[in-house]
Amino acid sequence: METYTLRPRAEAPSDRRYRIDYEGELNPAQHAAATTLDGPVLVVAGAGSGKTRTLVYRVARLVESGVNPGQILLLTFTRKAAEEMLRRASALVGASCEQVAGGTFHSFANVVLRRTARRLGMKPGFTILDRSDSEDVVNLLRSRAGLDRKERRFPRKNAIVEIFSMAVNRSTTVPALLEDGYAHLYEHLEDLVRLEEGYRRYKRDRDLVDYDDLLVLLRDLVRDYADVAAQLSRTYRYIMVDEYQDTNRLQAEIVRGLAVAHDNVMAVGDDSQSIYSFRGATFRNIMEFPDLFPATRIIKLEENYRSTQPILDLANAVIERAAEKHTKILHAHRGPGGPPMLVQCADEQAQSRFICQRILELREEGVSLDDIAVLFRSSFHSFDLELELQRADVPFVKRGGFKFIETAHVKDVLAHLRIVANPRDAVSWHRVLLLLDGVGPKKADDIFTHLAEATTIEAVSEGLATYPRRGAYTKDLTHLAALLAEIAPDELPPGEKVARIVAFYTPMLRQIHREDFPKREKDLEHFITIAGRYRSVASLLSDMALEPPTDSVGNVLAAEVEEGLLTLSTIHSAKGLEWHTIFVIWLVDGRFPSYLNLHDGDEVEEERRLLYVAVTRAKDNLYLSYPIDIYDRAAGMVLGQPSRFVQGLPESILPGMQVIESGGFR
DNA sequence: AACAAGTTGTTTTTT
DNA sequence: ACAACTTGTT
Incomplete structure (x- = not known):
């Protein structure tokens, strides 16, 4: 069989060289921003002021001036935004711009942490928990601690996770946070603090990482490991951060650490468009940027080209x-x-x-x-x-x-895949085991405990085989073990793995959602297609957690x-x-x-x-x-x-x- | 202990 | 309108 690969067509051949007319294409402020390459720069860019255009030309200018695209880091709010900019930059100076490192803080942290996990005492195969996964863990710990009794009126899982997350993103502690803003929960302070510690330990013991951990761990890495920070700083000689008004203090610290060797940072933002304070973002980050980077050059883009x-x-x-x-x-x-x-x-x-x-x-x-x-x-x-x-x-x-990725049935399928990637992923195990007939929270916990030592799929199969068999779930466990063994091999492409999980899961889906399973089966078909676009399970899982498809199904x-x-x-x-x-x-x-x-x-x-x-x-x-x-x-x-x-x-x-x-x- | 039916509360924005 | 929690039955 003939094989070939298709690559995106470059809009301009990479060897093509011509001078870009920066003066003619940009206004004076944009020009200054695009051509000030070294040292810290803060660009205050009003809405519609050609901010993206300016960043695109700056990337082009850097590449044109001989900077290796791999040494440029472009942090944006979504991966799409980064891709769009790099596509446009490529059209100016050639396809090499595609090699610019770009994405969100979270996805960048993910990439760096996979490489450096061992330094932090973690496994590179850690699993990323999304918000509802975190809530599941907290809920489990909450009932284990006996905090789910009605008369205590203890906060619900989403409120608890909200508080934990807010404390991290505002760089404060749970007690301090409660004091200022959540006074009505102050009576539960001790339990909440204990719960938070338990949550932390639970994640650490099982190689689980939530969204906030990604930022915290990267911050710790660049703050506490000087050699790693220096290394990263040498790798990324030019850093650009878009939407700076929506970054929080952790992210500012990360930028500071990444730039330690050179201070070549451009932050772009608009304090009038700061809309993510619920995530700990503060537009004061913009005001404080010059404190973080002395000798910052400030450039304002105030001409609006968009609106009437x-x-x-x-x-x-x-x-x-x-x-x-x-x-x-x-x-x-x-x-x-x-x-x-x-x-x-x-x-x-x-x-x-x-x-x-x-x-x-x-x-x-x-x-x-x-x-x-x-x-x-x-x-x-x-x-x-x-x-x-x-x-x-x-x-x-x-x-x-x-x-779409947050729907129960897609999460169920994903959980099987996550187990294979990280057999210690207790959250996914719980989810998968609960699907089996006759297995509830208690039994699921028991089975997982039985598997506790298993860190490979072989050991898992072994463990499932030796689990004492009684009751309806006997056959189901055997089938599950067979499925996991079947989808474990690395050679099997992700799309194929997902297809097999879906085949395994569909009967259960029909059982659980007797009313509306056709719609859900369609979702799963769609998910198989999505998985088919990936080369590795690891990248599929990272993307599903960090950059899930946004369109509401096909x-x-x-x-x-x-x-x-x-x-x-x-x-x-x-x-x-x-x-x-x-x-x-x-x-x-x-x-x-x-x-x-x-x-x-x-x-x-x-x-x-x-x-x-x-x-x-x-x-x-x-x-x-x-x-x-x-x-x-x-x-x-x-x-x-x-x-x-x-x-x-x-x-x-x-x-x-x-x-x-x-x-x-x- | 698991499951099904019935009751009560709770609502935002996102990586 | 829906999800989370409670109660009752197998």
Whole structure:
């Protein structure tokens, strides 16, 4: 059989050399940022100010000036963002830019830690726990400690994990955190501290690493192991960090440590767009960057090339009212345009109908669905709209919110794969064993204990074979052992492994989800396809934990992709992107800002910045909409006032409109 | 100890 | 509307 490999086609041959006209392509501030190569640089880049373009040209400039692309590190908020930049840089100076190291802090930490795990006393094959895995572990430890009795009113697993994570990301401790912000949980301080210690030990003993550990371990590595830090610093001679306003202190320490040998760091960010404080991010990182790196050169990009003047006027008006003054005002480069509109709708259905109709009209006018996005504060805000779009045959993708990888059945399949990669992964064992008939938490624990010494799949099979057999699960255990042995060999491609697990799992799936298993089987088919794209199980597992596929399953026909796809997205997931037309829905006080954040001034401010981010995504058209006549169960009140962020804005900046529906009901 | 049915609470954003 | 927890039955 003939074999061959396909590689992405380079947009420019790598040997092609021509001078890039930096002066002609960039404005003076962008030019300064792109051509200041050595030493610390802080770029304060307003929305739409050509930040990406600037970074792309800087990568090109570095490569052009003879820097080996492998010595450049580009830390971004998503891997997609890094890939996009490197693709564009490659188009300028050749495909070698693909060798630039890039990705998120978490994925970079993952790569470095796999190489250096032994220095930290860990196995390179450690397993990454996602949020729900962490919750499972904490829940287990919580009931073991007898903290699940009702009368204690001990916090639930998600609240506990939230606290542990927040403490890490804010570089503080659980007691300090409780004192300031979680006073109502103070009575549980001792138990929580003990639980946290137990959680830590549990992970360490089983080679489990959660998201926060990735950052902590990398920080420890560059802080406490001078030789490793020096080595990394020599490897990555030029470091660029995008979205710096959404980094936390740990990440700042990591940057500081990585650059120890040279100080060649460019941080790029916008304090007005800081929207991740719930993850411990602080826009003060930007202010403090010059403290971390003395002699920092500060460059501001304040020219906006994205939006029309009226849209920019609204953006400036929104941020103008912020409690803390921001460092810049955007100047428009594009001409006039239609004004943004604040649209009042009778109720949620009316809002959905309005959005849907307006989108259809735009399409008639020649605006591709690819150029339109609907943005919202919380993922569930789009549920009703999704139904309406489906009825109207408008194809869309949804970003943010629940991911396909987080569904129970996909996690079940993944758990089998994780066991093979790390037989000590207690979380996955628990999950897999519970699937068997007649096995509950107790028995699962017992079986896992029986396997405790097993660190290879051979030993696992041995262990399962010698487990005392009684009851319904006897056969199932044998089958499980056979499956694990079957999928263990490294030669078997990941796609094939997943296919075999799915074959093994499907009967159970039908049993568990008698009602809706066809849909779930489709998901698993999709997952087999995804797995087929990977060469190694390790990279598949890392990606599933750190960069899971964001598209909501392949339920879109190819023909529809041809004519374009509407985007529905949380504002958080829309960061860094832009569209011709933007709709921001549910601009109701209590939803946006969320009632959950109304009690704290800082949190209200963050929500304000969130609206600023939403507004500045728009190039030409912007609609803000809100329904009245809403009872909100969660908030326990009747909503219906437009968001405080737009109340009182002059009509000249944000004209108010009202949807009048005619022609009876639909 | 496991499972099924019934009850109570809880809602964001993401690596 | 859904998930987590509780109670009752096998």
